[in-house]
Amino acid sequence: xxxxxxxxxxxxxxxxxxxxxxxxxxxxxxxxxxxxxxxxxxxxxxxxxxxxxxxxxxxxxxxxxxxxxxxxxxxxxxxxxxxxxxxxxxxxxxxxxxxxxxxxxxxxxxxxxxxxxxxxxxxxxxxxxxxxxxxxxxxxxxxxxxxxxxxxxxxxxxxxxxxxxxxxxxxxxxxxxxxxxxxxxxxxxxxxxxxxxxxxxxxxxxxxxxxxxxxxxxxxxxxxxxxxxxxxxxxxxxxxxxxxxxxxxxxxxxxxxxxxxxxxxxxxxxxxxxxxxxxxxxxxxxxxxxxxxxxxxxxxxx
Amino acid sequence: xxxxxxxxxxxxxxxxxxxxxxxxxxxxxxxxxxxxxxxxxxxxxxxxxxxxxxxxxxxxxxxxxxxxxxxxxxxxxxxxxxxxxxxxxxxxxxxxxxxxxxxxxxxxxxxxxxxxxxxxxxxxxxxxxxxxxxxxxxxxxxxxxxxxxxxxxxxxxxxxxxxxxxxxxxxxxxxxxxxxxxxxxxxxxxxxxxxxxxxxxxxxxxxxxxxxxxxxxxxxxxxxxxxxxxxxxxxxxxxxxxxxxxxxxxxxxxxxxxxxxxxxxxxxxxxxxxxxxxxxxxxxxxxxxxxxxxxxxxxxxx
Numbered sequence: 049x050x051x052x053x054x055x056x057x058x059x060x061x062x063x064x065x066x067x068x069x070x071x072x073x074x075x076x077x078x079x080x081x082x083x084x085x086x087x088x089x090x091x092x093x094x095x096x097x098x099x100x101x102x103x104x105x106x107x108x109x110x111x112x113x114x115x116x117x118x119x120x121x122x123x124x125x126x127x128x129x130x131x132x133x134x135x136x137x138x139x140x141x142x143x144x145x146x147x148x149x150x151x152x153x154x155x156x157x158x159x160x161x162x163x164x165x166x167x168x169x170x171x172x173x174x175x176x177x178x179x180x181x182x183x184x185x186x187x188x189x190x191x192x193x194x195x196x197x198x199x200x201x202x203x204x205x206x207x208x209x210x211x212x213x214x215x216x217x218x219x220x221x222x223x224x225x226x227x228x229x230x231x232x233x234x235x236x237x238x239x240x241x242x243x244x245x246x247x248x249x250x251x252x253x254x255x256x257x258x259x260x261x262x263x264x265x266x267x268x269x270x271x272x273x274x275x276x277x278x279x280x281x282x283x284x285x286x287x288x289x290x291x292x293x294x295x296x297x298x299x300x301x302x303x304x305x306x307x308x309x310x311x312x313x314x315x316x317x318x319x320x321x322x323x324x325x326x327x328x329x330x331x332x333x334x335x336x337x338x339x340x341x342x343x344x345x346x347x348x349x350x
Numbered sequence: 351x352x353x354x355x356x357x358x359x360x361x362x363x364x365x366x367x368x369x370x371x372x373x374x375x376x377x378x379x380x381x382x383x384x385x386x387x388x389x390x391x392x393x394x395x396x397x398x399x400x401x402x403x404x405x406x407x408x409x410x411x412x413x414x415x416x417x418x419x420x421x422x423x424x425x426x427x428x429x430x431x432x433x434x435x436x437x438x439x440x441x442x443x444x445x446x447x448x449x450x451x452x453x454x455x456x457x458x459x460x461x462x463x464x465x466x467x468x469x470x471x472x473x474x475x476x477x478x479x480x481x482x483x484x485x486x487x488x489x490x491x492x493x494x495x496x497x498x499x500x501x502x503x504x505x506x507x508x509x510x511x512x513x514x515x516x517x518x519x520x521x522x523x524x525x526x527x528x529x530x531x532x533x534x535x536x537x538x539x540x541x542x543x544x545x546x547x548x549x550x551x552x553x554x555x556x557x558x559x560x561x562x563x564x565x566x567x568x569x570x571x572x573x574x575x576x577x578x579x580x581x582x583x584x585x586x587x588x589x590x591x592x593x594x595x596x597x598x599x600x601x602x603x604x605x606x607x608x609x610x611x612x613x614x615x616x617x618x619x620x621x622x623x624x625x626x627x628x629x630x631x632x633x634x635x636x637x638x639x640x641x642x643x644x645x646x647x648x649x650x651x652x
Contacts, residue, residue, distance in 0.1 A: 081648050308633045317642040320622040327629040331610045340619040347649040
């Protein structure tokens with residue numbers, strides 16, 4: 049069986065019945081499973097995590113987008129998080145037995161249906177982008193819903209699929225294949241957030257650090273410590289262990305202890321295999337050496 | 351679905367057709383899968399790794415024992431490895447959704463069938479042992495096939511199930527529930543095997559080290575290095591990372607580098623989760639945070 053994951057973002061984080069109605073759309077599709085969903089009141093935004101067979105995941109996502117279009121009107125929406133659509137962004141992540149190219153075909157299929165059946169303009173981003181300008185989601189999103197009617201008619205911003213007019217209530221949507229994103233936070237035993245900021249600048253791509261790392265310093269006031277808050281956008285190329293070792297070295301340089309860390313949400317087995325291989329100095333180790341990986345192989349073939 | 355693993359050992363490592371016939375018995379049983387099997391000529395012994403639904407694994411093992419009884423005659427058997435039966439030992443390991451106590455019921459079921467239907471005496475060992483004396487497999491096996499007719503009538507050595515007489519050609523068999531065993535070897539950049547021996551004595555239970563660790567030094571002549579060869583008999587209590595850290599500290603003490611390591615065969619996901627949690631200093635991490643673990647949950651419920 050082929051597996052993809054998707055974590056669509058919807059511009060509704062306050063009306064629970066709306067988010068539940070959207071999630072319900074995914075639950076009704078065979079071979080699709082909702083692993084998690086959460087709402088954020090301040091951001092007025094919700095995130096759903098689903099996995100399943102690629103074609104079925106596309107079907108589930110399409111129904112969710114249609115439901116979000118019915119129930120969310122961006123003309124009456126405000127929140128802290130920048131957004132441009134009722135369904136704002138739909139990442140597709142290849143999990144097992146599928147590569148980027150094949151996953152991208154499903155992204156295109158989904159985009160085409162959204163554009164033609166719902167008249168919502170679609171932009172492809174990341175690995176699905178049609179040009180370098182569109183790889184970065186924040187560049188697509190710039191201007192947000194309110195500014196998009198002016199942006200969509202500008203040179204270079206014609207949608208990849210769909211009308212060159214923003215949907216009046218549902219805006220536009222971004223769809224794209226990307227790598228699994230790991231949110232990895234490292235806590236430092238100091239109240240000085242500037243140290244976390246300095247370390248962030250050493251490890252993040254933007255400031256000259258690891259290519260697939262985004263990072264910033266945050267004060268965790270209640271705990272009286274600070275955090276290097278990290279997004280690992282490709283853990284296969286910029287690895288958890290190298291980032292951790294670098295943060296630890298830099299923390300030493302400032303005489304500050306690493307007091308703990310956390311991985312938010314789910315992690316692929318490969319990240320654990322890579323970390324174990326590195327720290328135990330294993331030769332010749334990979335995910336196929338893990339018993340649960342074998343069990344998954346067995347059940348997939350049943 | 352409940353999962354157990356078994357790695358039965360058979361006293362045949364030279365006649366491939368015999369081992370294949372035994373393995374074939376397992377392949378014919380529904381909900382049982384053979385992950386691996388291997389023969390050792392010098393030891394004249396083979397090991398099969400199978401996983402599956404507990405009741406079905408018992409059925410498969412029973413058929414393998416019966417086939418081994420038909421095809422192996424210990425009166426004509428010699429090899430380096432000590433042995434007492436055509437099927438020598440049958441470990442049962444709980445993998446998923448089953449605890450030791452329930453797994454032990456299956457071990458008892460299997461033992462009873464072997465004793466009553468095949469008239470082979472059965473000894474339960476490790477977590478299935480009926481007395482402290484029988485926990486250690488090497489104590490049960492002592493005397494081997496040739497000495498067992500004298501041993502079986504001695505006080506304290508009455509079989510747990512079956513006749514008080516060794517089966518003329520198939521001997522006796524040990525059955526027991528045990529923890530997953532990880533074979534973990536750490537290589538040192540020296541030709542001095544005495545250093546590997548000294549480090550082994552620090553980490554192994556027998557010499558005062560970690561309770562669930564067996565270890566010895568070995569010279570890897572072709573590679574010009576030495577190895578601390580380790581059996582981790584309970585990685586949940588004596589952990590890979592603590593053993594590795596201790597070996598590394600001791601190697602430093604002798605001015606010798608750790609040049610690599612290996613895990614032989616398969617490893618449970620939990621060992622990777624524990625190692626990752628330790629080295630990345632993660633708070634609040636366990637196997638349920640791994641995406642493949644979720645996928646396995648999903649398919650098990652289908």
